[in-house]
Each structure stands twice: as C-alpha cells, then as structure tokens.
Amino acid sequence: MxxxxxxxxxxxxxxxxxxxxxxxxxxxxxxxxxxxxxxxxxxxxxxxxxxxxxxxxxxxxxxxxxxxxxxxxxxxxxxxxxxxxxxxxxxxxxxxxxxxxxxxxxxxxxxxxxxxxxxxxxxxxxxxxxxxxxxxxxxxxxxxxxxxxxxxxxxxxxxxxxxxxxxxxxxxxxxxxxxxxxxxxxxxxxxxxxxxxxxxxxxxxxxxxxxxxxxxxxxxxxxxxxxxxxxxxxxxxxxxxxxxxxxGEILPEPTIADRLEAVKNHAESSVEWKGERPGLMEMRQHYSNYFRGIPHFKEFKTKFLQAVTLEEVENLIEETKVFYSEKSFS
CATH class of the missing domain: 3.20.20.70 (Aldolase class I)
Incomplete structure (x- = not known):
C-alpha cells in the first residue's frame, strides 16, 4: 500500500x-x-x-x-x-x-x-x-x-x-x-x-x-x-x-465498439457537465484521439466535428458502428 x-x-x-x-x-x-x-x-x-x-x-x-x-x-x-x-x-x-x-x-x-x-x-x-x-x-x-x-x-x-x-x-x-x-x-x-x-x-x-x-x-x-x-x-x-x-498477458486492443462506447460516455458526461453546445465543442479535440490508427475514420471525423447536438453524436456513433461492422473491422 x-x-x-x-x-x-x-x-x-x-x-x-x-x-x-x-x-x-x-x-x-x-x-x-x-x-x-x-x-x-x-x-x-x-x-x-x-x-x-x-x-x-x-x-x-x-x-x-x-x-x-x-x-x-x-x-x-x-x-x-x-x-x-x-x-x-x-x-x-x-x-x-x-x-x-x-x-x-x-x-x-x-x-x-x-x-x-x-x-x-x-x-x-x-x-x-x-x-x-x-x-x-x-x-x-x-x-x-x-x-x-x-x-x-x-x-x-x-x-x-x-x-x-x-x-x-x-x-x-x-x-x-x-x-x-x-x-x-x-x-x-x-x-x-x-x-x-x-x-x-x-x-x-x-x-x-x-x-x-x-x-x-x-x-x-x-x-x-x-x-x-x-x-x-x-x-x-x-x-x-x-x-x-x-x-504477463497483453489484453486485446479495444474494439471499434469499445471506442464508440467511450466516445458516447465521454460526450454524454461532457454535455451533462458543461451543457450541450460547450460540451460538444469540448469533445471536438477528442474524436480523432479515440480512433487514432483506425482506417477510414477520416470519413466520419468531419461529421463528428460538425455535430452540435448530443442526438447527432449518438446517431453518428450508430452509423459508424454499422459501417465498421459491415467492413468487418475489429
């Protein structure tokens, strides 16, 4: 201790x-x-x-x-x-x-x-x-x-x-x-x-x-x-x-679903703490970090950056989840 x-x-x-x-x-x-x-x-x-x-x-x-x-x-x-x-x-x-x-x-x-x-x-x-x-x-x-x-x-x-x-x-x-x-x-x-x-x-x-x-x-x-x-x-x-x-074992890297869940939790907490617009403005610096090294995320990054309501972010999360599941990315 x-x-x-x-x-x-x-x-x-x-x-x-x-x-x-x-x-x-x-x-x-x-x-x-x-x-x-x-x-x-x-x-x-x-x-x-x-x-x-x-x-x-x-x-x-x-x-x-x-x-x-x-x-x-x-x-x-x-x-x-x-x-x-x-x-x-x-x-x-x-x-x-x-x-x-x-x-x-x-x-x-x-x-x-x-x-x-x-x-x-x-x-x-x-x-x-x-x-x-x-x-x-x-x-x-x-x-x-x-x-x-x-x-x-x-x-x-x-x-x-x-x-x-x-x-x-x-x-x-x-x-x-x-x-x-x-x-x-x-x-x-x-x-x-x-x-x-x-x-x-x-x-x-x-x-x-x-x-x-x-x-x-x-x-x-x-x-x-x-x-x-x-x-x-x-x-x-x-x-x-x-x-x-x-x-002594390395845990598997977080999946796309794990990353999207983290974004969802982070965005919801940010909105709860700061209010919707300032909370989502604060989130803009984080989206790319959660998907660093993940192929094709650039296609979604602009949409996340443009989202101004929590509902938009949550819909985007679902859209992103579907895209990656169909492409068989982990």
Missing amino acids: VKIGNIELPDFPLLLAPMEDVSDPPFRRLCKMHGADLMYSEFISSEGLIRDAIKSRKKLDIFDYERPVGIQIFGGDEEAMAMSARIVETVNPDIVDINFGCPVKKVVCKGAGAGVLKDIDLMVRLTKAVVDSTHLPVTVKTRLGWDTDSINIDEVAERLQATGIKALTIHARTRAQMYKGEADWNHISRIKNNPNIEIPIFGNGDIDSPQKALEYKNKFDCDGIMIGRGAIGYPWIFNEIKHYFET
Whole structure:
C-alpha cells in the first residue's frame, strides 16, 4: 500500500496526470472506469481563483465517483498560492497538488510552473505557503530542472519534503526539453534510493504501453507511475497495465465498439457537465484521439466535428458502428 497523508492507494498505483484542456471531469470519469487509482484536475491559476475567474472556478468541480482526486494549482506568488489553497479546500478534494512542471511559455513567463525551477528558494517558499494554509495533504509535480546544465531535482526533492509535502511526482525531462527527447528516469531512481527521502516518488514521462510500464517499474524502483499523453484517447491503458502486471498477458486492443462506447460516455458526461453546445465543442479535440490508427475514420471525423447536438453524436456513433461492422473491422 502507498500512502499520501491519510489517502491509501494500492501497491504501485497508476495516476492520471493533470493536463490542461484534457483532465476535466468527463475525461477523469472514463479513466477512473478503466483503472486509474488517483487523478488530478487540470491545473488552475491561483490568480484566476482569487479573481473568481469563471473558467478557473469551473475547474474546481469534482465528483465523489472519482475519488481520490487532487486539484492542482500553479502560481508564483506566496500569498496568492496560500489563498488559492484555502479556496480549493472548500470543495473538499483529497489532495492539493502544486504544478512546478508546466513548460509552456505563457505560464513560465509569469514565474510559475517550470519557471520556478530557476529559483529553488522561491519553490520552497511557495510550497510551504500552501502546506501551511491547508489541512489537506499537499503533493508536487515538477521536472528535473530548467535544462541539462541545471538539473537540481536532488536538492528540490529533499527541500520540498522538508516543507511537509506528502508525495512528489517527477516528469523526467527538463523544461528545455518540453515533451521532446527521451525522459531520463535514472534521476527518479536516484531520488527514490536517497535514504533521506521518505515520501512516495512517482515517475512520469513516456509510459505508453504495459510493457514499458513494467520495465520502468522494475528498473527505476519508483512508488507508482503517472500517465499523461498515453491516456489521451486511450483510457484503457490503466487496466491494460494492471492486467499485464498481474498476468504477463497483453489484453486485446479495444474494439471499434469499445471506442464508440467511450466516445458516447465521454460526450454524454461532457454535455451533462458543461451543457450541450460547450460540451460538444469540448469533445471536438477528442474524436480523432479515440480512433487514432483506425482506417477510414477520416470519413466520419468531419461529421463528428460538425455535430452540435448530443442526438447527432449518438446517431453518428450508430452509423459508424454499422459501417465498421459491415467492413468487418475489429
């Protein structure tokens, strides 16, 4: 068993990464259905929460069926981070997570996300401000450092643990790498085997198959794996990994019917959460992901993108199902 504060997780849990415009409640619901053990919200601006920005507040929505669930915040100001943690606490998540890893320019330029990697003292102050302002367990997600010449994750791990965080997730790339190149999990292994580190250490980066998950589990000795891009359009990855861990067998890939059922569930949840038009607008980025690599889907993609009612989407799902069954595709 792995513990984050008083939150109990299975041995070697699988976590869903916080991903902007992806990890919303409808997507989290699907990942939970397919085996995710702990999930995080999209990242939320501390400044946005304090300004009462509607988009930021909407990201605070959590539901009992997805527990345990954490809400992730980011920012570069101690007072704002403390205040936003108190706001987060009012919706009663299981965990508050701090984002020190987002590499995108608009976040970094504000001295937040991976921008904080340049100033460990600030990172420590921001973390302590959050830890001191909430009774919830606080976790952190970060990267190895700003670039290959300034990898500082060893110092970061020890100093953040000293502030009172209950777990650390390490994306095994630098900010300069963004999402390119290979993630170097040797740093994660070194942190995990540091005798001064007592909190759970989760690894993140490049996990896109059960085989790789088992290889990295055995090779790098972390306490669990966080999966981000590998779950986009493929929530089945969590159960596939668990099944492979237990049996050594690869589950069959989801069928066309499985994929269409996932689209249906996702669309219905999105409409229920956001309303019909905005919910279906949100879905447009997901259709291609669910059918990546499936022949002839291009014929249906345009129709899905043009659908503006849930009824249209559901009719399209049936039409697509008939097409693939007649063509004898799996």
